[in-house]
Amino acid sequence: MSTPSQEVGTPIPANTAHAISVTLPTWKATVGYEEGHDWVVQKMNLGYPRFFIHSIVQDLAKRIETKYGRQGERCMVFPLYKVAKRCREFIKEKSEDKTAARRVLKLTTPAPVSDADLSSIIECTIACVIFPLADFAIAKQYWQHSGEGISSRMAEYVVKELFEKEGKDPSRVHSRHKQELQAQQIQRKSPSISATIRSNSLSQNEGVDLEFNSFIEQKYGRVLDLKFAKHAKIALRRRISGNAGHASDLKNNSDTEPLKKRGEHISEDDVYLYPTGMASIFNAHQALLNIFEPAKKSVCYGFPYVDTLNILRKFGPGCIFYGHGDDESLDELEEGLLTGEIDIMGLFCECPSNPLLKTPNLPRIRELADKYGFAVVVDETVGNFLNISVFPYADVVVSSLTKIFSGDSNVMGGSLILNSSLPLYEKLKEYFTSNYEDNYWAEDALYLERNSRDFETRSMKVNKTSLAVVDLFNKSPLISHVFYPSLSESKKYYDAIKTSSGGYGGLISILFGEPSDAITFFDAINLHKGPSLGTNFTLACPYTILAHYTELEEVAEWGVDKNLIRISIGLEDEEELLETLKKSLEGCGKV
Template sequence: MASKLGDAIPNEEHAVSVSLPKWKHVEGWARRDHGIISQLQTGYPRFFINRRIVQLAQQLGRWASRLPRDDACYRAATASGKTALLLPSKWMALTCQAHLDGYNKEAPLEDLQVVHVAFDGQLSRVTGHGQQGAAEGASHRDLYMVLYPERLWPQAKAFWQHTGFGISSRLAAHWLGNAPFLQASGLEGGERVPVQEAAQAALALGQRLADLYEAGRDLVFLYPTGMSAIARTALAIRSLQQSGHEHRVAVFGFLYVDTFKVLTEAGLSIDALYTEFAGNPLLGSLDLGRLHALSQTHGFVLAVDDTVGTPVNLCLAPLCDVVCSSLTKMFSGACNVMGGCAVVSPSSPRRQALCQALAAHQQQSGGPATYFASDLVVMERNSRDFALRVAAASRNAQQLSLRLRRHPAVKTVYYPLGSPTQHLYDCYRRPGAGYGYLLSPGHQL
């Protein structure tokens, strides 16, 4: 385990966690202290754009600068003060462009350009604006550069963070090592993308999740990140509403902050209610049965994030319309790949409509290939012992919570077992299952 500030955890190229060994480092990271941030070798990919992705964006910009000066892509990529986000599909790129245009009041739309980059180095501007007509299947041999003025960096970073749409570090590494126009030899590298293995991995992952949630395989939808699962589910739910209808969303409980932000940005301004079980980081439980009854009475979609609870410990699907979960955390367990899922409840009266909306939106936004093949293969391999790890981690967390509650320096321990809402957690806990792998201690000042 790495212990030095900024070291990757684990010590590998595609790690999704970083060492912050002291509390002052955590505080510095939260304040975006340059002295702390500059020492980080990596970080959680939505908060910290992997260095391989940054390197690829820079190389693509240099490649565009070799074009004739009257070429539209040359002008777009080399304009003073421009920088780029790399996204895997045309729809995602146009969505990003439209988002940034809302903040681009000082200049015309020409400040925001989308350039398609083919694996052989061919560049072409993507014309049009917004998401209409943007449906186009993604491929690991195509990338999209969203070029924007540096002054819009905070908004671009927020889009990257709150949607989970950015390319993965494995996809960036594949391009850097194999795209022929990026090689000194001018020849395509020999690394093979495991397309067939990824197709089998997707089937295995889908069935694994279906078994855990006691649902059909056709009710499971995979996404490259947990936040993209939430963002794209929110957009799919919005599409179910009639045109011109004012969309309203309720957030119940103490939601993970980025979930709240992406729901706000999605334009769901009650047609849907989002909640977590258990909550992160206070680990509170809620009366999901009551919320479910209200959703049936008043006709709103109930979506639950069970990343912390897990389907190993809890049976939540019968009491909601759709479950969203980050697969990056315990499901992967190896801290080296991202992923997310949405599972439509087999008992939801909106099951068919939700499945159709999710499937249609997945195709519109680029299709299953937005989840890079190599990432899928790693996720499937990592998750084979998911249930065993959840059981072991839950036992360990329970023992740790008991010890910490007896410690004089600890003011409180937020954990489902022993909490004021334990009785609600127990309502949905599977027989013999635990209370989860996450706890949050509060220290005496």
């Protein structure tokens, strides 16, 4: 197992310009990041992209401010005009100054002028919200919550096309793309994306056809030919629709039998790609706000990832929060629906939840939705659609493709799937047909397509290793609680939706009996340490400190302890990983 960097601010993976995670190697460094201490923040030029605006994106924003802004103005850059307008309205709504000038500027890069240009040039439009400096914190909230900000790769391309080409040496400007094209001349000999499109799940014979392609890509770099971006997106939608349609793989259960047919086929036309997983959730919520007239509150069932709750609270009429996500919560919800005290447009939940790994009772939630006419939106990121089949119970299934679907921690992405078997489908489909605009950046799609080809193999290995790690933690006298779907009181609900070949996933949370041991263990552990999950390498973080530092007392009410450590299991050799974890436990001095 390679030695992970323990230097503050190092990208994870190392030497990766568009890395998704960043090294926060100690408990103190994580607190320092949350408190904005210079000794941490000044060493970082990237972080998790929704929370820490990438240095390339910051550079683009500064160039736009210099060229188009007025003194004291800032800007936030988005890939769609309507997204920028939404941000502007959010700023206006939340700002104390309702009269300040806030405007949206559209900029478009040059289109290709020859066939040769198609490999490296693509016409794209960005939309910049320009606002007073005092509004920046509010604009940053929109960036974080919605997940709709411009990606660092798109920003890099726009900087080159709109700023660096003007009056610059053409040979220098095109140097990066010349290198890419040299690799592409070799890659074009093997139509890897086309081969992937022909089948969602490659058989062994098809794998032989792609063996040479894999060698070429590993030797000469990723597919960076922009003209293949549309094909990559088709491949992604087909791969997602094929893997998500696992309802027929549910274990034989009389309670689930009537619902099986709801997931036997998912059309790729009902799969929508977004720049982030949070953008998928945000747009699912936007859809419900539009198809329910008047818009109603939503339910957030179970303690979710932080920005899911922020979306439901800050956009639209608000939400009702059942943070425990247990049967008693459903009893309370059902009573409110029955008496008319509660009238909702949708219920949002995670399956299982992050970080407590609780599984909702989806069959019962579906029964309530059918009876009272609300939508069910399920985020299956943590479980992943190879392990569990939530589709029969959900009107909308959302997922962060940034996580295990990609694995490489170098590209963001999200998906949203509509269930054509449920009553709200027609209204939802009409909304997305009229309102969806593809703003997933071409290069990001190319990277994600390549990364996700071995999704199934990686998922199976992670499932197996995770069980061994859970067993290690469960036997340790130092650890007071292990959070994992197979150990939870809600295991019966997970097992009811578990696919025939599925496992319990790669996310584990732990609590130590002594809080000081949590800090000792985390500081000593020789693993990658930073935000995100589902990476091909094991990744740890003091989750509550990282995600809820300003609300530690509030989240404790929902069972999220401030000393909780979350570990996402990767592809390391199982025995080596177990030995690394054992050494860290021994460092606490109580084994």
